[in-house]
Amino acid sequence: MAAAAIWTFGSTPAQAAEPEIEANASIMIDADTGQVVYEDNTDELLSAASMSKMMTEYIVNKAIEDGDISWNDEVAISDKVRELSLQTNLSNVPLRQDEAYTVEELYEAMAIYSANGATIALAEHIEGSEEAFADRMNQQAGELGMENYEFVNATGLNNSTMVGYAPEGSEENAENMMSANDTALLAYHLLDEYPEVLDVAGVPKKTFKEGTEEPIDMINWNKMLPGLEQEYEGVDGLKTGTTDLAGNAFTGTVEQDGNRYISVVMNAETKMSRFTETAKLYDYAERELESRTLVEKGGEIDGDSSIEVDGGQEESIDVTAGEKLELISSEEIEPEYEIAVSKNEAPIEKGEEVGTVVVTNSEASYVQGGEDRTEVPLTAGEAVDERGWFGNIVQSIGNLFSSVRHAAAGK
Known part of the structure; x- marks a missing residue:
């Protein structure tokens, strides 16, 4: 069973003026x-x-x-x-x-x-x-x-x-x-x-x-x-x-x-100008560019990150980013996140990958491919075991009484 949620915190600002390389x-x-x-x-x-x-x-x-x-x-x-x-x-x-x-x-x-x-x-x-x-x-x-x-x-x-x-x-x-x-x-x-x-x-x-x-x-x-x-x-x-x-x-x-x-x-143009043009790029990087942290490894994504768990002793567990996510930019980035859950069925081990965290507005491209989507693993912040037969009976009874209460309230 998979689910997805999206939290939006702003947009990516325009980049500073780039150098003209001859x-x-x-x-x-x-x-x-x-x-x-x-x-x-x-x-x-x-x-x-x-x-x-x-x-x-x-x-x-x-x-x-x-x-x-x-x-x-x-x-x-x-x-x-x-x-x-x-x-x-x-x-x-x-x-x-x-x-x-x-x-x-x-x-x-x-x-x-x-x-x-x-x-x-x-x-x-x-x-x-x-x-x-x-x-x-x-x-x-x-x-x-x-x-x-x-x-x-x-x-x-x-x-x-x-x-x-x-x-x-x-x-x-x-x-x-x-x-x-x-x-x-x-x-x-x-x-x-x-x-x-x-x-x-x-x-x-x-x-x-x-x-x-x-x-x-x-x-x-x-x-x-x-x-x-x-x-x-x-x-x-x-x-x-x-x-x-x-x-x-x-x-x-x-x-x-x-x-x-x-x-x-x-x-x-010349043997020396290849270095002066390169220096323009490095000056630009030194002057304008900075590594910005969008997601901290082990950090919560939206301040209250958790997912529901099917068949677990706990009904939900906290989730965190499995890796640190940084982007190079000339300005602060207020990212838009998309959290996609790929696993929410017990048992789940602490640190196990259960989905992905995607920054959808990064406007970043990569020399090895992967334009416009920057993602890191979503991992379980804690372990959760299967409920077992007794837990399932208790859960079934709880669900039954819950259904009865809802039915009675509807009369």
């Missing part, structure tokens, strides 16, 4: 929930350039989590990787075939310095070939819920720049494509499932193969990191990208006032 597409989301707090042209398929290395990072971390590879694995350097790693017009660390490189070293070169040869070496180590790895990238994108994407290689380079080593079966001038929404969704999953990626992506400078005869100083292309040209307080990731088709792109993340945001700026 780029082809841009988006900013709350990293904890995926709530979209700014968006412009987020569904157009655009070149992702090296931002697509976030997918390679995701797959590397997943392969380690699954036990398929380890950080200490030594990675063989193929002729293809050796040749590509020597291309000084591309972001690279030169790789030798008579040198030992671990997964961890190559991953750092990829995440910090966007090293393309190192990225392909990791792809070959995991899947045997870059072609097979590109297939896995596309498969993984679908599993993450991405909708507007196409991966043709592990790096995000245009195939034509790969000196004849582009993956077989892909077009000569093809390169990886994603929408701003899907780029943000990829970053959301990367940080949600593997937050430790920031331990590497947030490193401003590091020496590759330090202590050897051929050390290479790597300076992160993310110039918003501490100590770099466009340092912005709280920025600790995530990935830049540049090709002729992509222009200048950047997926960033910042932590400020207890909130973490993920931003994407695609096809900005």
